[in-house]
Amino acid sequence: MERINKLKGDYSKVSEKDMEKAIMVDEWVDLKKMMDDYGIFS
Amino acid sequence: MxxxxxxxxxxxxxxxxxxxxxxxxxxxxxxxxxxxxxxxxxxxxxxxxxxxxxxxxxxxxxxxxxxxxxxxxxxxxxxxxxxxxxxxxxxxxxxxxxxxxxxxxxxxxxxxxxxxxxxxxxxxxxxxxxxxxxxxxxxxxxxxxxxxxxxxxxxxxxxxxxxxxxxxxxxxxxxxxxxxxxxxxxxxxxxxxxxxxxxxxxxxxxxxxxxxxxxxxxxxxxxxxxxxxxxxxxxxxxxxxIFMPGLDGEKMSKSRNNGIFLFEDEKSIKKKIMNAFSGGQASIEEHRKLGGNPDVDMAYFYLKNYFLERDEAESLAEDYRKGKLLSGEMKTMLYEIGSWKG
Known part of the structure; x- marks a missing residue:
């Protein structure tokens, strides 16, 4: 249950690189641009 | 109840x-x-x-x-x-x-x-x-x-x-x-x-x-x-x-707003917990006299399933049944044990 308590703090520590590592993409997808366009880290 | x-x-x-x-x-x-x-x-x-x-x-x-x-x-x-x-x-x-x-x-x-x-x-x-x-x-x-x-x-x-x-x-x-x-x-x-x-x-x-x-x-x-x-x-x-019910004892859903969401603010969570469906009596006097029913108490349900060891949960249920523990105290316990303050 400690996961719930830590979640808000951990959330800010997730990086674009973490996301790029874990998301499967088609060859044509520019994931970094997509995250920028949707403001995932803004 | x-x-x-x-x-x-x-x-x-x-x-x-x-x-x-x-x-x-x-x-x-x-x-x-x-x-x-x-x-x-x-x-x-x-x-x-x-x-x-x-x-x-x-x-x-x-x-x-x-x-x-x-x-x-x-x-x-x-x-x-x-x-x-x-x-x-x-x-x-x-x-x-x-x-x-x-x-x-x-x-x-x-x-x-x-x-x-x-x-x-x-x-x-x-x-x-x-x-x-x-x-x-x-x-x-x-x-x-x-x-x-x-x-x-x-x-x-x-x-x-x-x-x-x-x-x-x-x-x-x-x-x-x-x-x-x-x-x-x-x-x-x-x-x-x-x-x-x-x-x-x-x-x-x-x-x-x-x-x-x-x-x-x-x-x-x-x-x-x-x-x-x-x-x-x-x-x-x-x-x-198992199907986890919302704090009102009904099916948990976004539209009913009866769940605790992971990014919900502390004030909102506290309000939901304090309004949770309870197994308590209508007054403190009655509760002390008749005791509560932990089997239908949502704060107890969450405490038992998420936070407490089996013997701790049984002890809490016993105190509730005997009227030693009030519904408000059960809810406060859930709020505090969850460290919802983030």
Whole structure:
């Protein structure tokens, strides 16, 4: 249950690189641009 | 029954029927009780029976012990907001990944969110999906051993869905999902995408796959297992979690706003907990005299299932029954033990 308590703090520590590592993409997808366009880290 | 704070609940029937879906799966649809498996993993979701029933979990565990390559598939809808009801499945996935080094595939069905109008645009579905990935990584899933399949971003999944679609007829979809001819064709096709999510690891060198899900989602598993067999794959195993009710004792839902959401602010969570359905009496005097009923008390239900050891929970229940512990005190305990302050 400690996961719930830590979640808000951990959330800010997730990086674009973490996301790029874990998301499967088609060859044509520019994931970094997509995250920028949707403001995932803004 | 109300409580000494004057909060009245309308029904406690949901709590009693928390496992009704699981029991129905066992009696009518061939699932098995998890309690029959010897040597279950030592983890609270198994120990507390939050994972109540299964399909072929014993086979899956044997394959795991025999060194076979095993995966877990655990999906999410792009319109969903993680809440307490998801925790048993999240925690089980996390435990299995850490304990056994299992690769986790997490499909996020932003396509289904779109065709079922849960989001208004495809872009909204993609954005929600990316935010969910961030939440799940924050939850602790290992990015080296977790792969997120966002359907709009990994459209390769449709190649497998098209293959599987030859094994599923519209009549079968209608019978299982209840779709009607006036509903869009994207919705009617989606069951094959969902099966593709689950079968996907089996096309990538994995020997077995496990899907931890809510009992109400087992119909998808039955479709998928039939499809897997038709195409020569092992039937994916399933773990069914119990149905976690909301704080009002009814089905947890976004529209009822009766769940505790992981990113909810402290004030809102406190208000919900203090208004939770209780097993207390109408006044403090009556409660002290007659005692409360922990079996229908939602604060107790959450404390027991999420936070307390068995003996601690039993002791608390006993104090409640005897009227030593008030409903307000039970709720305060839940609020404080959860450290919701973030």
């Amino acid at each position: 109300g409580d000494e704070n004057g909060k009245q609940g309308n029904s406690a029937s949901e709590i009693a029927s928390v496992t009704a879906d699981n029991i129905k799966l066992i009696k009518k649809f061939g699932a098995s009780p998890i309690s029959e498996i010897k040597g279950l993993p030592d983890f609270y979701t198994f120990g507390k029976m939050l994972m109540y029933s299964h399909r072929d979990f014993d086979r899956y565990m044997k394959n795991l012990k025999d060194g076979k390559k095993c995966a877990i598939v655990s999906g999410f809808n792009a319109s969903g907001t993680p809440h307490m009801g998801h925790i048993p499945v999240f925690d089980t996935n996390l435990f299995m990944q850490r304990k056994f080094g299992i690769d986790l595939f997490m499909p996020i069905s932003d396509d289904e969110s779109y065709v079922s109008n849960k989001v208004s645009t495809q872009e909204e579905g993609i954005k929600n999906s990316l935010l969910l990935v961030r939440v799940m990584i924050a939850y602790g899933f290992d990015t080296k051993k977790t792969k997120f399949i966002i359907d709009h971003i990994y459209t390769n999944i449709y190649n497998l869905a098209i293959k599987l679609s030859k094994g599923l007829t519209l009549s079968e979809v209608k019978a299982v999902y209840g779709y009607t001819p006036d509903q869009n064709i994207g919705l009617q096709f989606y069951p094959t995408v969902q099966s593709a999510h689950i079968i996907f690891p089996l096309t990538r060198g994995y020997d077995d796959v496990l899907v931890p899900i809510g009992a109400d989602e087992d119909s998808h598993m039955r479709v998928c297992r039939d499809l897997a067999a038709k195409f020569g794959f092992v039937k994916p195993a399933a773990l069914h979690s």
